[in-house]
Amino acid sequence: MISKDTKKITNETAKQYKALYKGLHMVFTNRFKDAEDHFEAHATEKGDLSPSLRASHLVLKGFVKFFRAISTWGRGAIDKALNVMWEAEALAATDTTDPLGAKLVQAHAYLQGAFLQIIQKKFPRAAWNIRSSWRCFQGALMELKTFDGPDEIKAEHETSAKLGVGAFNLILSLMPPLVIAVTKILGFQADRPYGVKLLREAYNSQRLMSPIAGQIVLTYLTTLSSMLSEQTPEFREEAEKILDEILKRHPNGLFLLWTKTAHLRSCKKHEEAIKVARIAESVCKEAPALGLMSSWQAGWCNMLLARWKESKECFQKILNSEHKATKDGVPGFYCILAGLSAVNDGDFELGEALLKRVDSEAKNPDIPHEQYAKRHSSQILEVLATERKMEEKKGDKTAGTKFYNRFKSRCYLEQIQLIIEWNFIKYMPEPVKEKVKETMDKWYNMRQDLAWTYREMAWYYLMMSHIEFYKDGGDAKKALELGVTAVAYAKRSKVTNSTLMAQCYFLVANIYLKQDPPDLERAQKKCARAKEKCAGDLAKRMSFLLHALKARIAWLKKETGQSNKKTSAKDSKKEESLGNEAVDDTKPEEQGGMLSGAIGMVGGAVGSAVTWGWGAIAGEEESDDAPEEKNLEVTPNPTNEDSRQS
Secondary structure: OEOOOOOOEOHHHHHHHHHHHHHHHHHHOOOHHHHHHHHHHHHOOOOOOOHHHHHHHHHHHHHHHHHHHHHHOOHHHHHHHHHHHHHHHHHHOOOOOOHHHHHHHHHHHHHHHHHHHHHOOOHHHHHHHHHHHHHHHHHHHHHHHHOOOOHHHHHHHHHHHHHHHHHHHHHHOOOOHHHHHHHHHOOOOOOHHHHHHHHHHHHHOOOOOHHHHHHHHHHHHHHHHHHOOOOOHHHHHHHHHHHHHHHHHOOOOHHHHHHHHHHHHHOOOHHHHHHHHHHHHHOOOOOHHHHHHHHHHHHHHHHHOOOHHHHHHHHHHHHOOOOHHHHHOOHHHHHHHHHHHHHHOOOHHHHHHHHHHHHHHOOOOOOHHHHHHHHHHHHHHHHHHHHHHHHHHHOOOOHHHHHHHHHHHHHHHHHHHHHHHOOOHHHOOHHHHHHHHHHHHHHHHOHHHHOOOHHHHHHHHHHHHHHHHHOOOOOHHHHHHHHHHHHHHHHHOOOOOOHHHHHHHHHHHHHHHHOOOOOHHHHHHHHHHHHHHOOOOOHHHHHHHHHHHHHHHHHHHHHHOOOOOOOOHHHHHHHHHHHHHHHHOOOOOOOOOOOOOHHHHHHHHHHHHHOOOOOOOOOOOOOOOOOOHHHOOOOOOOOHHHHOOO
């Protein structure tokens, strides 16, 4: 307990804080079961202990259950974690000796509980608890100015409050502009620089909650900043420094190793990233579901190295696990990743078997990854069935070879498409980009025999544009020509609204930003057009990237004073001309013809953010850069798959 007559804490309070530090160290060194038992024992320990300190043990116990629950997506695990949070909140509410400490415990309980309710899709309840958490954190930060308790306790409370307010500012700054406006009316803040500043201060204080603050800072520096196109060499240097510091205190901490894997991937050090992922998997004996996520990381790193055999093995390992995390997660998506990797590795029989398995494994239609896997595996298998029928009908001995080429080219395009969807092309090492380009060119040169559709032509040009744009010393003008051509082919396909169309416009917008000086007006219009066209199974993920791009453009316009700049008619004509020139080079051969209420809106928005969601981007209508249709190459006997949703 805290003595009101002294600036020193009692021996019992010091003992309990020491126990809290010890338990959190267990969490960050992967001893999850020991940590749960440790926190439970101290929460129920007999003695003259303040309710808020007991509740602190429960909140950290809930923190462990929180991560174990979201790794399995099991309803029972989520319910148990929620029960612990509400037990901690109720216990803290009874504390009269340290009301500030009680308020902070309640704030953390409300926040973690809200995230679990978002997973349960209970958005109104989550929104209410988010609001309650924010009010507690904000109030605590103000009360610290007049706090008259022991200095040690004040330092702990200050770190806890900065962690909460900083995390809120960072997370809410990722919301769409409309939601940010609503949250500000409700009293929230959405200031990303301020939030990251508070989180850095919380980490540097080296108090109880500092490792958690450090983990959030690392997530921003390594993952979020990359998605938001804010990552700089200085960010990577800071991430390296923080990782070294925390890993010295918490060796082989699983959460830290995951972050290090993402950091190494962003530095294109994939071999090192894979080694770190293997270490993370090996040290996670107590929580195999969390360990499986390391195989996921390693699988993506192998994909970025175009090592299909190794990526297949990583995704198969997850798929073949009997753990409920695999069953309750996205097994259909694991199937299509493993199947595509198998085909691209040359194992057609296994690849076909895995692609056929998708339909039975993808049992959760509410998860976009599963929808994507079912739709695309079905399309690939239809290509396979069509080629087999042609072989049987014609009795053509060479048809088998064509069939395998058609099948493999489609699988290769699908796998590269996924890398584009995840916005990971920029992480490919230069030799791998050249290798992928050679393979894509090989399939492109066979496009007549393979009867490529407009959709496949669009993905080819989009991939070429990405490679040109992200390679060292890339030519922005050439990338723009290829991107404009991709837009044109995407338009000719019957898929008018899709992630394909959105990806094309998204890339073109980024290319305009790279020009010297950046053409912010056109970039903004292309971003708006991308949002307008964004639809399909992975649209929510694409929408998040578009929101980040729009925010970046708005900031650049404000910084450069271009907010009122308009595109001239002359520039528009020049842009249209550029599009026509891009397709002239292809030597065409024509072969044939929110929840209701403001609080509900906030809850829904946070729910969408967890699944990479985003709302609407308002954009001005404009004419496309697309070349004239008569200049587009048409492949013989196009299939009718272009009419499906991408």
